[in-house]
Amino acid sequence: MKHLTIILIVGLFTLTACNHQPAKSAGLVKNENTPYQVNPKGQNSIYQLAGIWTNQDKKTLSLNDLRGKVQVLAMVFTHCQAACPRITGDIKTIESQIAPGKLDKVGFVLVSFDAERDTSSQLNSFYNKMNLDKHWNLLHGNEEQIRALSVLLNVSYKKGQEGIYAHSNIITVLDTSGNIQFQQEGLGADPKEILSNINNLVNSF
Amino acid sequence: MRGTLFIFLLLASGFFIEPGEQMIKVPAGRFIPFFQKKGENISQPVKEFYMDTYAVTNEDYLQFVKANPQWTKSKVARLFADTNYLKYWIADFDIGPAYKQIKNSPVTGVSWFAANAYAKWKNKRLPTTSEWEYAASASINGKSKDALTKFILQWYEKPNPAVLPAVGSTFKNEFGLYDMHGLVWEWVYDFNQPLGGNSSTGELDKNLYCSSGSLKTADAKDYAAYMRYAFRSSLKGNYCVGNLGFRCVADIK
Numbered sequence: 336m337k338h339l340t341i342i343l344i345v346g347l348f349t350l351t352a353c354n355h356q357p358a359k360s361a362g363l364v365k366n367e368n369t370p371y372q373v374n375p376k377g378q379n380s381i382y383q384l385a386g387i388w389t390n391q392d393k394k395t396l397s398l399n400d401l402r403g404k405v406q407v408l409a410m411v412f413t414h415c416q417a418a419c420p421r422i423t424g425d426i427k428t429i430e431s432q433i434a435p436g437k438l439d440k441v442g443f444v445l446v447s448f449d450a451e452r453d454t455s456s457q458l459n460s461f462y463n464k465m466n467l468d469k470h471w472n473l474l475h476g477n478e479e480q481i482r483a484l485s486v487l488l489n490v491s492y493k494k495g496q497e498g499i500y501a502h503s504n505i506i507t508v509l510d511t512s513g514n515i516q517f518q519q520e521g522l523g524a525d526p527k528e529i530l531s532n533i534n535n536l537v538n539s540f
Numbered sequence: 541m542r543g544t545l546f547i548f549l550l551l552a553s554g555f556f557i558e559p560g561e562q563m564i565k566v567p568a569g570r571f572i573p574f575f576q577k578k579g580e581n582i583s584q585p586v587k588e589f590y591m592d593t594y595a596v597t598n599e600d601y602l603q604f605v606k607a608n609p610q611w612t613k614s615k616v617a618r619l620f621a622d623t624n625y626l627k628y629w630i631a632d633f634d635i636g637p638a639y640k641q642i643k644n645s646p647v648t649g650v651s652w653f654a655a656n657a658y659a660k661w662k663n664k665r666l667p668t669t670s671e672w673e674y675a676a677s678a679s680i681n682g683k684s685k686d687a688l689t690k691f692i693l694q695w696y697e698k699p700n701p702a703v704l705p706a707v708g709s710t711f712k713n714e715f716g717l718y719d720m721h722g723l724v725w726e727w728v729y730d731f732n733q734p735l736g737g738n739s740s741t742g743e744l745d746k747n748l749y750c751s752s753g754s755l756k757t758a759d760a761k762d763y764a765a766y767m768r769y770a771f772r773s774s775l776k777g778n779y780c781v782g783n784l785g786f787r788c789v790a791d792i793k
Contacts, residue, residue, distance in 0.1 A: 381619065383620070487619070487777060491773075492733065492734065501734045
């Protein structure tokens with residue numbers, strides 16, 4: 336009994352002593368990271384991201400339901416004054432330059448940053464306002480899914496005052512399995528390069 | 541005698557609570573973001589929240605992978621964690637010969653997705669940048685802000701120790717949180733936020749960012765904060781870095 340008590344006391348002191356050790360600290364480690372690589376196992380498919388989204392027609396879907404087509408995807412919010420109508424316009428331009436016979440192999444996706452206000456019906460208004468067609472899915476999800484998707488797409492964003500989101504403008508091309516194949520940064524870019532990527536993917540299946 | 545022992549055991553068990561279970565209530569306050577638009581000096585309100593007293597340890601994380609085998613080294617998808625994931629563990633459920641030495645050291649080499657999954661499993665979440673920076677801005681031993689910055693920068697300069705010390709081995713700040721500086725870097729939930737202002741009237745580069753202004757720093761002398769923001773913006777969600785760990789927070793309901 337006594338021994339146990341002593342052990343406990345010693346134990347307490349030892350631990351206390353540990354807490355008073357001088358700080359052994361460390362700086363930033365440089366790290367060799369593996370960039371995203373497409374591998375046959377599909378380990379890099381963003382369709383592995385779980386979560387249920389709702390589109391402009393109140394239809395629920397998971398990202399995995401986008402499988403089977405080449406998808407052209409951007410993240411926006413419909414209350415955006417500047418960039419989002421433009422990035423949507425950029426994607427419409429891309430759509431208009433794909434051969435009509437091949438359009439059934441391509442989908443266009445807008446995912447909203449604004450979990451609060453961009454409900455299905457709000458997305459539906461944007462869909463009509465921007466004059467989009469049946470090849471488009473406008474997705475509403477919860478904040479957590481949106482953040483995780485933005486991380487996978489390397490899109491940075493931040494909710495600011497008055498419901499304005501600061502965000503990077505990136506259009507992503509996904510192959511039929513959901514691997515990132517190409518990303519175009521910025522607005523109003525020459526669509527030549529992104530189109531050749533899309534067409535290569537479309538012609539491969 | 542029996543009674544004495546009982547009291548001792550009680551005391552001892554209190555002392556031996558898993559570090560990860562202990563949380564501190566961080567009071568509401570105001571936080572000045574490091575990057576701001578010129579001509580503005582916005583401090584943002586931060587609501588009160590609970591924060592883990594210590595960073596998540598190897599032992600804590602081992603319990604997590606045991607309960608969630610999809611997060612073991614061999615099963616995790618490369619999308620969610622790169623090849624450096626838990627690199628220093630020798631097997632899925634085996635930290636290795638250093639186990640006793642490092643079980644209470646912070647787990648590192650875990651990705652943002654892994655840290656999020658852990659937090660969710662604990663019914664917690666990762667802190668936002670604002671929450672983390674606010675919690676980390678509390679003084680240590682009454683140090684002035686400049687002295688704190690100097691202390692942090694001295695830590696940033698030092699190379700990694702071969703073995704990370706246990707959590708609680710550096711300093712406790714005035715909120716009661718241990719090792720906010722001096723042990724490991726920590727993930728935040730919104731690490732992928734643009735380094736920009738909030739308003740839509742900015743001119744910086746509207747082609748790249750929906751709303752950005754020309755930038756200034758809230759406190760140019762706070763080079764330590766600059767380093768953290770720069771480090772975060774260099775990360776991707778599946779990166780596993782040798783000296784990057786995390787701790788969780790929870791909302792106060």
